[in-house]
Amino acid sequence: MRSVLSSTLLFALTALTLILLRPLMPVDETRYMAAAWEMRIGGSAWVPHLNGALYGHKPPLLFWLINLVWALGGIAEFPARLIGPAFAAASVALTGLLARQLWPNQPDRAGAAALILAVSPVWLLFGSTTMFDAVLTCATLLAMLSLWSAAQQPRRAAWAALGAAVAFGVYAKGPVILLHVMPAAFTMALWAGPARPSGRVWAKGLGLALLAALLLVGLWLVPALILGGEEYRTEVLWRQSGGRMVASFAHQKPWWFFLALLPLMIWPFGWTRPGLAMLRPRRLLADPGTRLLALWAGGALTAFSLISGKQAHYLLPEMPALALMLAGGLPTRKWRRRDFWLALPLLAALAAFSAAATGLIPALRKLHDPLPLWSLALGTACLLIGIVGFLRLRSAPVALAALPLTLMIGLHLALSPLLFARYDMTALGRAVGPFDSAGIAVTDGTYHAQLNFAGRLLHPVARLASPEAVAAWRQAHPDGLLLDQNGLSIPGMTPFAALPYRGGTYTLYRSEEVAP
Structure with missing residues (x-):
């Protein structure tokens, strides 16, 4: 597990760097910090409030954790901003653990999956923010570990763990956890091996898990519904659950939105020939582990594509599934100049930096806040280091990982003055x-x-x-x-x-x- 821990540490250090290079970003991060602040200054610990009004959009777990940090170390922005990344780092480690459970005879796959997730630009961006999705991802991974354990030995402990994981997800972001877990839970017969439990045993186990989840969620939800009144009950029980399934109240996007994001979600490892080979149907159906991953990721992708409200971070809990799939096809040969197309996002960023330096980006001219040449130079240097590392490092996976790492750090170095000038509150x-x-x-x-x-x-x-x-x-x-x-x-x-x-x-x- 040393490679898993190394990847976890790599993500943690990179996320810390990104946090230092950008402010708390409005409107999402500042909104959630404000909800925690109102809880701190006398608002209800059961019913979140925002700007003096009931806030039923999200459950209270993140706000509780922020207040716990403040209770231990005083009210400050920076420690509170570490909560989301801490769960993202834990998710990297849990991804490695899940790989060990799925493929015990392939120990190297755990480290590979953790590395792929740790350096993913999508994971680095949203995993380093003060939002709910990294916490939700952690809950989803715990649920998948419980499902796999139950498929091997359907004991009560596994079902109780599944119920606790689902409850954890509800506390993190609400009943949306079910969209991430149900596809795999309801299709056990399609992914489990020949020694799988009977349908009757599985159904009874899922019922036990659901009961455990309801009991745990009820510890907060029942008092909250009583204290919050009719307005809060309507918000929590309808608008933020069933209502979103029927019609989006915000963030409306076309059905193909997530499909268009997939290339970015799998870059760079999914752009290689071995990585793409792992996403072929024949490989995804090859063993129980890959079938579980395909149903987990594919089910969530389908469900969220059918819902009109979409944001890029909604599929963050499926990023570990993609990393686990791609981990079976790591490149082995040293990269050459003919592979330079894998660095296209870095080349695009270099072109954008050049355009910004010469005043060719109209949006920047309108802001009257030109990016200073020193920040663009730092960003450019970081990108060039990544490209050189890609071509020179001997280990093909490590060389490939240098591309997204330096891209994210380089973008933050270049844009940091603008972010602090325009987005810092x-x-x-x-x-x-x-x-x-x-x-x-x-x-x-x-x-x-x-x-x-x-x-x-x-x-x-x-x-x-x-x-x-x-x-x-x-x-x-x-x-x-x-x-x-x-x-x-x-x-x-x-x-x-x-x-x-x-x-x-x-x-x-x-x-x-x-x-x-």
């Missing part, structure tokens, strides 16, 4: 914090509490959707602060500061009577 938080007691409002209806944690606000930020609402709020909060992104003049108020925010600017207004 620290300056805005300092600007709005002193007005917390006087009242703070925004005119954009899509406010996602991105200022609440940065400003350590104790009161909700008002969202004003009309000029009449602005006028009424100004009368009620004469000493308050108004933030606007539209650049329009606001009667009775004077702008006194402007701070960048993502692709625009937040202009800060105060009443004319008190404006400096």
Whole structure:
């Protein structure tokens, strides 16, 4: 397992580097930190709140963990940002463990699977964020380990472990865990070996696991539904579960969205001839382990493709399955110049850096925040190191792994000044914090509490959707602060500061009577 631990450490160090090179990103990361902050300052530990309102979109596990970190070491952003990556690192190790269980006679496959997952650009990006998907992936892997154990020996301990894993997933991100686990759980007869349990034994075991999961989830859900009232019950029991299956409330994408992402999800190991060979139907049906992986990944891909709401990170729990598949076909020969096409993403990044340095990217010109030449030079140097390593390193898998590692670090090195200039909420938080007691409002209806944690606000930020609402709020909060992104003049108020925010600017207004 030394190679598995090495890959886990490699991911952890790379994720730490990426975290240091970018701020807490709005709107997702800042929103979840704000929900944890409201729980900290007196909100309910059972029913999450966001900007003073019930927040039924996500279960509370991540918010509990953030508050646990704060209870141990004080309120700070950086330690809280390590929670998601910690679960992602654990998932790398669990991927190696699952490989050992699936193919005990192929010990090298565990290290290969862990390495493929650890350096995947998709895994590095989303696994290093403060989001729910790495925690959900950890739960999914535990469920797969339990399913495999139950297929070998259907003991009560295996079913109890499966129930605990499903409950863990519900606490992490809600009933969506079932979409990741059910395809494999319901198709045991298709993937298990000849010594598999009978259908009756398997059905009874799944029922026991479901009962265990319901009991564990009920420890939180029953009190939360009682305390949250009818609004929270509707949000949790319908909108965020069954409602999403029928019609998306956000993130609508075409059915082929995830299919289009597959090439990126399997790069670079899945772009090689041995890697592609492992994805052929004949190889996927070759043994119980690969059949389990195919049904796990294929079932989730089909289910999420049929749901209109899609985001790239929704299939993060299937990344270990892809890594386990590809681990059976590692390249062995040294790379040559004819293999240079495997580095196409790095070449594209180099071209983009050159365009940014010469002012040829219109979006950057509009922001008036050109990327400094020193950051582009650092990013370029990192990419070139990756390309040289790809051609010079003797171990073919290690040489191939150098490409995604240096791509992700190089992109962060190049873009870091822009990310901190445009996406860091620290300056805005300092600007709005002193007005917390006087009242703070925004005119954009899509406010996602991105200022609440940065400003350590104790009161909700008002969202004003009309000029009449602005006028009424100004009368009620004469000493308050108004933030606007539209650049329009606001009667009775004077702008006194402007701070960048993502692709625009937040202009800060105060009443004319008190404006400096």
